[in-house]
Structures are given as C-alpha cells and as structure tokens.
Amino acid sequence: MVQVVFSESAAGSLKMALSLDGCIGGATAVAFLGGEPSPAERLAAQRRAEEQERRARAAAVPMEGSPADVLAFPLALSVGPLEEDAPGPRRLEALTTLCAHWPEGPRQAAGSLAGAQKNLAELLRRVRAGEPVRVWQGPEPDEVCGLFWLAWQLQNAGLADAAVERATLPEYEVREDGTVVEYAGWGEVSPYDWGRMAARVRPVPGPVLRMWGHRWAALCRENAPLRAVVNGQLRSVPEDFYDFLLLREIARQPETFREAEVIGQVLGRYRPGIGDGWLAGRMENFIRRGLLEPITAPEPGRPAYARTLRKK
Incomplete structure (x- = not known):
C-alpha cells in the first residue's frame, strides 16, 4: 500500500513507525526551561522520559508495510500560484520564497520539489499497477490542499476510480495521566502512535474523490496567493489573511523587539496552520510599508528573522 503524507516531518515519523520492530530506540534527550537543574533533578527527569519512551514503545500498534511505501509531497500547496498541471518552476518559486529566510533555503526548496516530482511518478506507477493508496490528512491547509491536489492528480491521470482511503488526524487525545494533546498536523505525531491512529482509516468513495478533484480545479481557476x-x-x-495575528503580537511588544519572538508567538498561540516562512514574508512586507525597521542583522547561519526590529 502507498502511504501519502504532505510534509517531510510526517514522512520521517511514519517511516520510523513502519520500521518499529522492537529494536528502534536510542538516547532520550530532556530539555529544561529556566534555571540549570541539579544532577538529581536531571537524573529524575531522564528516568521519567525513558519510562515514557518505554511505555510508548510497548503500546505501539504494529503497521503493515515498509518505509519505501511512504511518498511525501511537501509542496506547501496552500501558498503561491496554481498554474501547473504538475509541480514545476512555479511551485519551485513558491517553495523558494517560503525558504528564503534560511541560508540553505534555495537548496532545500529544490530538494523538496525534486522529491515530490519523483514521488508523483512513483505514485502513479503503483496505482496503475493496482496498489491502494492511504492518505494521512490533518487540519492544516497544506494537508487539505494536498488531499484535493492528489485527488485531482489521480483524476487527471485517468485513475479516479483508484482504491483510496483516508486517515484523519484527531483534534485531540487525552492520555492516561490526564494530559491533553492537540495536533496541528501529522508531522507532530510520534512514530509509536501511527499504528493506533490507523484505526481512523476510512475508504474514500469514488464520487467523493472526484468531488475533491473538482474542488482543486476550482481553486486552481481562482489562483489566489493563499488558501x-x-x-x-x-x-x-x-495574502494579508494572517496579518492581523502578526499585528496583534507586534502591538504587545515594546518599541524594539525580536522578530523571531513575534513569529513564534503567532505559531504557538494561534496555531494558524501556516509556517514561519509565510509569516516572515509578511513581516518583510510590514518593513517595506514603513511600519517596522530592522536595527540588527541576523548572525551567519541564522534565519533572516533572527534580528531586532523597531516600531516606526
């Protein structure tokens, strides 16, 4: 079975889930916020983390398949123009813009596009050979866009009657200790949890798959800068859809503030379903409009938004 995801983080986690055989594991890292812990506190925290890891591994539900079945399409389809039948130069332009704040951004964008192009060819080959497809879809715009895009790709290739099933991400989970876990996308799911969540898989009827394909075609005709x-x-x-969240956080800052702090607060507090690349681009728009001005530059190797800004 082909396993489709729409981010590289989700692909990595799912590949690990499909590799679980009782021998996967390693060092467990523990991060501390605030002051430096004592050796006893560090040891206790390490032991708790290792116990949680052991329990999660023991409770993991085995999955059928292999890591080679996972095909990722990290195309960020919620942003940028939709003018191509298949991922090409225009999609590369959108990915490059999103990655522009990182020094290695252009290389990463090119790698993501090349991987998606290769995976699309492999997906169509395997579906034509009669293999079913499982799509892991969460609430993030990129994942919903990915689902509709995939339906359109199958329809466009004459494979609208392919056997497709969808696994939806739960809105939240309550763990045994009373902790409530909320997920924004499949990239946040532990490798030990995929097998259990596979119980949420449901087949997609052919008419529904065709409906999703038609919806994607309509979005392509609208060709908005953002979905x-x-x-x-x-x-x-x-394109200014998320600006009010940035402006709200900027209003809470002093006259000078760290740009990364604002972007991090928006991502953590509101979970808008858009990444740091888009938000960084909108901050650049504020600078061009004269609302903000940079007063420091990022250190080498750091993202462009690792700097201090001043309100004007």
Whole structure:
C-alpha cells in the first residue's frame, strides 16, 4: 500500500513507525526551561522520559508495510500560484520564497520539489499497477490542499476510480495521566502512535474523490496567493489573511523587539496552520510599508528573522 503524507516531518515519523520492530530506540534527550537543574533533578527527569519512551514503545500498534511505501509531497500547496498541471518552476518559486529566510533555503526548496516530482511518478506507477493508496490528512491547509491536489492528480491521470482511503488526524487525545494533546498536523505525531491512529482509516468513495478533484480545479481557476481552512472549508483568501495575528503580537511588544519572538508567538498561540516562512514574508512586507525597521542583522547561519526590529 502507498502511504501519502504532505510534509517531510510526517514522512520521517511514519517511516520510523513502519520500521518499529522492537529494536528502534536510542538516547532520550530532556530539555529544561529556566534555571540549570541539579544532577538529581536531571537524573529524575531522564528516568521519567525513558519510562515514557518505554511505555510508548510497548503500546505501539504494529503497521503493515515498509518505509519505501511512504511518498511525501511537501509542496506547501496552500501558498503561491496554481498554474501547473504538475509541480514545476512555479511551485519551485513558491517553495523558494517560503525558504528564503534560511541560508540553505534555495537548496532545500529544490530538494523538496525534486522529491515530490519523483514521488508523483512513483505514485502513479503503483496505482496503475493496482496498489491502494492511504492518505494521512490533518487540519492544516497544506494537508487539505494536498488531499484535493492528489485527488485531482489521480483524476487527471485517468485513475479516479483508484482504491483510496483516508486517515484523519484527531483534534485531540487525552492520555492516561490526564494530559491533553492537540495536533496541528501529522508531522507532530510520534512514530509509536501511527499504528493506533490507523484505526481512523476510512475508504474514500469514488464520487467523493472526484468531488475533491473538482474542488482543486476550482481553486486552481481562482489562483489566489493563499488558501486557508475557514469554518472547516478550504477557501482562497487574500495574502494579508494572517496579518492581523502578526499585528496583534507586534502591538504587545515594546518599541524594539525580536522578530523571531513575534513569529513564534503567532505559531504557538494561534496555531494558524501556516509556517514561519509565510509569516516572515509578511513581516518583510510590514518593513517595506514603513511600519517596522530592522536595527540588527541576523548572525551567519541564522534565519533572516533572527534580528531586532523597531516600531516606526
């Protein structure tokens, strides 16, 4: 069975899940916030983390398949133009823009596109050979876009009647210790949890798959700069759709502030379903409009938004 995901982090986690055989594991790292812990506190925390790891591994539900079945399409389809039948130069342009704040951004963008192009050819080959497809879809705009895009790709290739099933990400989970875990996307799921979550898999009827393909075609005709999930529906939206969240966080800052702090607060507090690349681009827009000005530059190797800004 072909396993489709829409981010590299989800692909890595799922590949580990498909490799679980009782021997996967390693050093367990523990991070501390605040002051430096004592040796006893560090040891106790390490032991708790190792016990949690052991329990998670013991409770993992085995999955059928191999890591080679995982095909990732990290195309960030919620942003940028939709003018190509298959991922090409225009999609590379969108990916490069999203990665522009990192020194290695252009290389990463090119790698993501090349991997997706290769995986699309492999997906169509295996579906034509009669293999079923399982799509792991969460609430993030990129994952919903990916689902509709995949349906359109199958339809466009004459494979609208392919055997497709969908695994949806739960909104939240309550663990035995009372902790509530919320997931924004499949990239946040532990390798030990995929097998259990596979119980949420449901087949996709052919008419539904074709409906999703038609919806993607409609979004392509609209060709907006951005797509977002609004009231549970994927919609074309203007490029300033998320600006109010940034402006709200900027208003809470002093006259000078760290740009990364604002972007991190928006991602952590609101979980908008968009990544740091898009938000960094909108901050650049504020600078061009004269709302903000940089007063420091990022250190070598750091993202462009690792700097201090001043309100104007």
